[in-house]
Amino acid sequence: MSTAAAGAVGRLAGRLAEIVGERNVLADPAELSTYECDGLTGYRVRPALVVLPATTEEVAAVVQAARAAGAPIVPRGAGTGLSGGALPVEGSVVVALSRMKRILEVDLENGWMRVEPGVINLDVSKAIGGRGFYYAPDPSSQSVCTIGGNVAENSGGAHCLKYGFTVHHVRGARVVLADGSVVDLGGPVLDAPGYDLLGVVVGSEGLLGIVTEVVLRILRRPEATRTFFATFPSTDEAGAAVSAIIASGIVPAAIEMMDRLAIAAAKAATGLDWPDVGAALLMDADGPASEVELTSENAIELARKAGAIEIRRPRDEAERQLMWKGRKSAFAAVGRISPNYFVQDGVIPRSEIARVLREIDDLAAKAGLRVANVFHAGDGNLHPLVLYDEAIPGQEKAAEELGGDILRLCVRYGGSITGEHGVGSDKAPYMAVMFSPDDLETMGLVRCAFDPELALNPGKVFPTPRLCGDRPGPFRPHPEEAAGKIWRE
Amino acid sequence: MSTSPYRAPGPDDAVLGKMPGAVAEPASIEEAAAVVGETSRDGKSLLFVGGGTDLEVGGVPESLGVLLSTRRLDRVVEHAPSDQIAVVEAGVSLASLAKVLASHGQRLALDPPLPERATVGGVIAANAFGPRRARYGTARDLLIGVTLVRADGRLARGGGKVVKNVAGFDMPRLMAGSLGTLGLVATATFRLHPLPEASATLSAAGLAPGTLRALLGRIRDAQLEPDSVVAFRAGEGRFDLAVRFEGFRPSVAAQRDRLARLCAESSLGVEALDEAAARAVWARHDAARRAGTVRVKVAALPSALESVERGAFAPLSDALGDGASVWYPTLGLGFAGGSLRDPASVAAAVAALGAARRTLTEGGGSLVLLAAPEAVRAAVDPWGGTPSALGLMRAVKLRLDPGRRLAPGRFVGGI
Numbered sequence: 001m002s003t004a005a006a007g008a009v010g011r012l013a014g015r016l017a018e019i020v021g022e023r024n025v026l027a028d029p030a031e032l033s034t035y036e037c038d039g040l041t042g043y044r045v046r047p048a049l050v051v052l053p054a055t056t057e058e059v060a061a062v063v064q065a066a067r068a069a070g071a072p073i074v075p076r077g078a079g080t081g082l083s084g085g086a087l088p089v090e091g092s093v094v095v096a097l098s099r100m101k102r103i104l105e106v107d108l109e110n111g112w113m114r115v116e117p118g119v120i121n122l123d124v125s126k127a128i129g130g131r132g133f134y135y136a137p138d139p140s141s142q143s144v145c146t147i148g149g150n151v152a153e154n155s156g157g158a159h160c161l162k163y164g165f166t167v168h169h170v171r172g173a174r175v176v177l178a179d180g181s182v183v184d185l186g187g188p189v190l191d192a193p194g195y196d197l198l199g200v201v202v203g204s205e206g207l208l209g210i211v212t213e214v215v216l217r218i219l220r221r222p223e224a225t226r227t228f229f230a231t232f233p234s235t236d237e238a239g240a241a242v243s244a245i246i247a248s249g250i251v252p253a254a255i256e257m258m259d260r261l262a263i264a265a266a267k268a269a270t271g272l273d274w275p276d277v278g279a280a281l282l283m284d285a286d287g288p289a290s291e292v293e294l295t296s297e298n299a300i301e302l303a304r305k306a307g308a309i310e311i312r313r314p315r316d317e318a319e320r321q322l323m324w325k326g327r328k329s330a331f332a333a334v335g336r337i338s339p340n341y342f343v344q345d346g347v348i349p350r351s352e353i354a355r356v357l358r359e360i361d362d363l364a365a366k367a368g369l370r371v372a373n374v375f376h377a378g379d380g381n382l383h384p385l386v387l388y389d390e391a392i393p394g395q396e397k398a399a400e401e402l403g404g405d406i407l408r409l410c411v412r413y414g415g416s417i418t419g420e421h422g423v424g425s426d427k428a429p430y431m432a433v434m435f436s437p438d439d440l441e442t443m444g445l446v447r448c449a450f451d452p453e454l455a456l457n458p459g460k461v462f463p464t465p466r467l468c469g470d471r472p473g474p475f476r477p478h479p480e481e482a483a484g485k486i487w488r489e
Numbered sequence: 490m491s492t493s494p495y496r497a498p499g500p501d502d503a504v505l506g507k508m509p510g511a512v513a514e515p516a517s518i519e520e521a522a523a524v525v526g527e528t529s530r531d532g533k534s535l536l537f538v539g540g541g542t543d544l545e546v547g548g549v550p551e552s553l554g555v556l557l558s559t560r561r562l563d564r565v566v567e568h569a570p571s572d573q574i575a576v577v578e579a580g581v582s583l584a585s586l587a588k589v590l591a592s593h594g595q596r597l598a599l600d601p602p603l604p605e606r607a608t609v610g611g612v613i614a615a616n617a618f619g620p621r622r623a624r625y626g627t628a629r630d631l632l633i634g635v636t637l638v639r640a641d642g643r644l645a646r647g648g649g650k651v652v653k654n655v656a657g658f659d660m661p662r663l664m665a666g667s668l669g670t671l672g673l674v675a676t677a678t679f680r681l682h683p684l685p686e687a688s689a690t691l692s693a694a695g696l697a698p699g700t701l702r703a704l705l706g707r708i709r710d711a712q713l714e715p716d717s718v719v720a721f722r723a724g725e726g727r728f729d730l731a732v733r734f735e736g737f738r739p740s741v742a743a744q745r746d747r748l749a750r751l752c753a754e755s756s757l758g759v760e761a762l763d764e765a766a767a768r769a770v771w772a773r774h775d776a777a778r779r780a781g782t783v784r785v786k787v788a789a790l791p792s793a794l795e796s797v798e799r800g801a802f803a804p805l806s807d808a809l810g811d812g813a814s815v816w817y818p819t820l821g822l823g824f825a826g827g828s829l830r831d832p833a834s835v836a837a838a839v840a841a842l843g844a845a846r847r848t849l850t851e852g853g854g855s856l857v858l859l860a861a862p863e864a865v866r867a868a869v870d871p872w873g874g875t876p877s878a879l880g881l882m883r884a885v886k887l888r889l890d891p892g893r894r895l896a897p898g899r900f901v902g903g904i
Contacts (some may be wrong), residue, residue: 047714100735109706110790143847154655168630183878187842189854190822191616193899194876195671195885197630199662203655243571249594249683249737287714290743291736311738330844332754347651351571379653416654423656435646442637442645442889443658449884461657 009048017050019061026050035094038086040426047088048205054099054211064180066093066280072458075206077149080141080344081423085205089459093254097148103127111366112171114215117148133218136163136386140328151211154203156420158254161378168210172215177209178451188215196233205422206457210449224289226296227320230308233261234278237307239354244302250295256327261372266326269333282327330374338385338387342403345421346410350380367402408433502556505549516561518675524862526642528555534546534894539611539671542603545860546615547668548871551898559610565589573681580612581673595681598625606840610674614668620717623819629665634678640890652680669887670900685735688769689745693759695729698794701728704820708750713744719774722802722814731770777813783861784826789854791821800848808841835864842869872901
C-alpha cells in the first residue's frame with residue numbers, strides 16, 4: 001500500500017471510529033485476516049478495514065463514510081457462505097453485521113417476528129419453539145449462519161422442498177442502500193403496493209443493499225413428522241424412487257440422497273451403522289398426523305417397488321436426529337476420505353437425476369477424480385463434492401475444471417448453476433453459461449437502479465462488470481398531478 | 490408468411506375510457522418483440538392486455554399508443570409432469586391451462602376469479618390470487634422463470650426451469666405485480682402441484698370477528714393445514730367462514746372431522762358441505778370478489794379484523810349498494826365492493842374510501858382501488874400513500890423503461 005493510500009485508509013478508519021466507536025473498527029492485519037474469505041477458503045483478499053456497526057443508523061453512516069472515501073463495501077454475515085459472496089476486494093470496507101443480533105418483536109397470532117441480521121438462524125426457532133412455532137428455512141449451517149446472510153443468499157435447506165426458500169419466509173426488510181439512505185420494503189402486513197423490491201433484494205448477494213432488520217414469517221410446528229431411510233443398489237433405483245414418490249402426489253418435507261462415497265464418509269464421521277450400498281434416501285414427511293402416516297407408508301411402498309434393499313424407520317426422535325446428523329455431516333465428513341474437496345451446487349430437473357449422476361461419473365472417470373454426491377433429491381439440487389489432493393501436482397486444477405464441467409452439464413439439462421449457495425465470486429464466470437448477454441444486462445439494469453456506481457459487493461454475481469452509464473432523466477410526474485388535479489396522500 | 494399483427498381499434502379496446510391508437514395481436518414471442526421494438530423506435534406508449542379482468546386496476550394510462558393483446562400468445566410451450574413445471578405463453582387462460590395440466594393430475598395453484606378469461610400474463614401482472622393463496626401463495630411464489638420482452642424490444646430471461654435456483658436476481662418476482670410497467674411477460678414458467686385426491690369444505694355461519702379469530706387460533710393450535718380459509722361478510726360484524734381441506738382422502742376426512750369437533754367444543758354451528766354446496770360456497774367467493782362497480786383490496790394484520798370491520802367493511806357497505814366483502818383470515822387481506830346507489834352518492838363513496846384507507850394505513854396496511862367509475866377515480870388515488878421505497882421503484886422503472894412508455898401513469902406513485 002502506498003503512503004497516500006495508507007493515509008486515506010487511516011482517515012477513513014478515524015471517521016468510522018467516530019460512528020461506531022474505535023473498538024468496532026478493525027485495521028490490524030492480524031484481525032483483518034479473519035475476514036479475508038468466507039466458507040470458500042480458496043480465495044483470500046485482505047480488506048482495508050472491517051467495521052462492526054450496531055444500528056441501522058450506524059450502517060447508514062458507515063456506508064456514507066466509505067462511499068465518500070471511495071472505498072467499495074462488502075457486507076458480511078457469519079461468513080459461512082460457500083460461494084465467496086463475502087470475499088473482500090482490494091481496498092474495501094467489510095461491514096460485518098455480527099453485533100446486530102437482537103430479536104426485536106414477536107407476533108405469534110399474526111405469524112411474524114422482527115429480527116436483526118446478525119441473529120443466528122437456529123436462534124429464531126429457539127426463541128419461539130417453546131410456544132410451538134418455528135422458522136422454516138434450515139440450511140445445514142443453521143447453527144452458525146445468520147438471517148442477514150440467509151436473506152442475501154436466499155438460503156434453502158433440506159426442508160425447502162415443501163416449505164420454500166428464505167424468500168418465501170421474509171415479509172419485510174429495512175435496507176440501507178448504496179447511497180446511505182434507508183428504505184423499508186414490505187412489512188408485517190402483506191401486499192404493500194409497489195414493485196416487489198423485497199423479492200429482488202432477497203438473494204441479491206449483498207449487491208443491492210445492506211439489510212438491517214428483517215420481518216420473518218413464522219409457522220406453527222407440524223403435528224407429526226415421519227422419517228425413513230432406504231438403501232438402494234445404485235443411484236438409478238434411488239432416483240427412480242424419488243420420481244415415483246413425487247409423481248404419486250406426495251410432497252415430502254425433505255428427500256435427500258447420498259451415493260456410495262457420501263454414505264461411506266458419513267459413516268466414518270458419525271459411526272452410524274449404515275450399510276455399504278450404492279445409494280440411500282432419507283425422507284421426512286410432516287404435517288397433520290393423519291396425513292404423514294399415510295404418505296410415509298405410501299412412499300416406503302414406492303421405494304420398495306423402485307428397488308429398495310432395506311427400509312429403516314427411526315425408533316424414536318433421538319434415532320431420527322442421528323440419521324439427519326449423518327446426512328448433515330456428510331459434507332464435512334468427506335474430509336475424512338479426501339484431503340481436499342470442492343462443493344458444487346448445481347440444479348437439474350428432478351426426473352434427470354439418474355442420468356446426470358451417471359454423466360458426472362463419466363466426467364469424473366475421465367478426469368481421474370472421485371465425486372461424492374449428497375444432495376436434495378426432491379428438488380434436483382445436486383451437491384457434487386469433487387475430491388482431490390492438492391499435494392498432487394495438477395489435481396486441484398483438474399478438480400476445478402471438473403466442477404465447471406458439472407455446472408455446464410446442469411445447465412445443458414435445463415437446470416441452474418446454483419440452487420442455494422449463491423453465485424458469489426466463485427460461480428460468476430458461469431453466469432454467462434446460463435444466461436445470455438441480454439439476460440445479464442437486464443439484471444444489471446436493476447443493479448444500476450439500486451447502486452449506479454457499483455459500490456456494493458463488487459466482483460460478485462456478474463461475470464463482467466458493466467458500467468451503469470448515465471442516470472435516466474428525472475421522473476416526470478403525471479401531467480394531471482403536475483397540474484394539481486390529482487394528488488397523493 | 491404471417492399477416493400484420495396490427496388491427497384497427499374498436500370500442501371494446503378502450504382502457505378506462507382511453508382509446509388506443511392501434512391494437513397489435515402478435516402471434517409469437519418474436520412478433521411481440523418486434524411490435525415492442527417498433528413502438529420503442531417510434532416513441533409510442535404501450536399497454537399490455539390479457540383477458541382484461543383487472544384492467545381497472547391502477548391509474549388511467551397517460552397515453553395509449555399501442556394496445557398489445559396477448560390473445561394469440563396462447564401456447565402451453567411445455568408441461569413436464571415429472572418435474573412439476575410448465576412453460577406457458579402469456580395469453581393462455583387459467584382455465585385452458587388447468588385442462589392441460591389436469592390430464593397429468595396436476596394444477597397451477599392460482600385461483601383468482603374468472604379463470605375462463607384471466608390469462609397467466611394478466612394474473613402475473615396483477616399478482617392476482619384466490620382462496621388457495623392461504624397455502625400456496627401467489628404468482629410471486631409459484632413463478633420460477635420468465636421470458637420478458639423489454640421496453641426496447643429485446644428478449645431477456647430471468648429465473649429458470651427448476652424450482653430451486655438462486656442464480657442472479659429474481660426477475661420473475663420483480664415482474665409479478667408490476668402491472669406491465671417494466672416489460673411484457675411473454676412466457677412464464679410455473680411450479681405446479683398435484684391435483685388433490687379429495688377435498689372437503691366446512692362452513693360456519695354468522696361469526697363475530699372475535700369468535701372468528703379465536704377459531705382460527707384453535708385451528709392453528711390443532712395443527713390443521715387448510716388449503717383455503719375465507720370469511721364472507723354477512724352483515725354488520727358477522728362473518729360466514731368457509732374452510733377447505735385438500736389432499737389424500739383419509740387425511741382430508743380426519744382434518745374435516747377434527748375441525749367439526751373444534752367447532753362443537755366452542756359451541757359453534759358448523760356444517761360439512763356436500764359437493765354441490767361446497768361448489769356454491771366457492772362460487773360465492775368469486776362472485777363477491779367481482780361485486781359492484783367500486784372494488785377495493787384491503788390489507789391489515791389478521792388480528793386487526795375488528796378494526797377492519799368497523800373502519801373499512803362497515804363504512805364501505807353503508808356507502809355502496811349491492812355490496813359484498815370477503816376476508817382471508819390467515820393472510821390479513823380482503824376485498825370489498827359495491828355500486829354507487831345514485832350519482833349523488835359519489836361523495837359518500839369517496840368519504841368512505843378515504844376513511845377506510847386511513848384506518849388501514851394507520852395499522853400498517855393499505856387500501857388499493859381495483860375498480861371505480863370515473864367520478865370516484867377523480868377523487869381517490871388508486872394506490873394510496875407514498876411507499877418508503879418510491880424513489881427506488883422509480884429508479885427501477887426508468888432503468889428498464891427509460892422512455893417511460895410502458896403503461897405510463899398506471900402504477901404506484903404515477904409510475
